Amino acid sequence: MSAPCPICGKPADPKYRPFCSKRCADVDLQRWLTGGYAIPAAEEDDPDEGNQED
Numbered sequence: 001m002s003a004p005c006p007i008c009g010k011p012a013d014p015k016y017r018p019f020c021s022k023r024c025a026d027v028d029l030q031r032w033l034t035g036g037y038a039i040p041a042a043e044e045d046d047p048d049e050g051n052q053e054d
Contacts, residue, residue: 005020
C-alpha cells in the first residue's frame with residue numbers, strides 16, 4: 001500500500017506518484033515555483049563582521 005497523496009490525502013495513483021492526479025501534481029509544482037515551500041530563516045550576525053580592522 002502506498003502513502004496517500006500529500007496534497008489531498010486520496011490514494012496515490014502510480015501514474016502520478018506520489019500524487020493522486022495531475023491536478024495535485026500541478027498544485028505541488030505551483031507551490032514550489034511561487035515559494036510556498038520556502039523555509040523561513042532568521043538572519044544570523046556575521047561573526048567576522050565585528051572583527052574587521054581598517
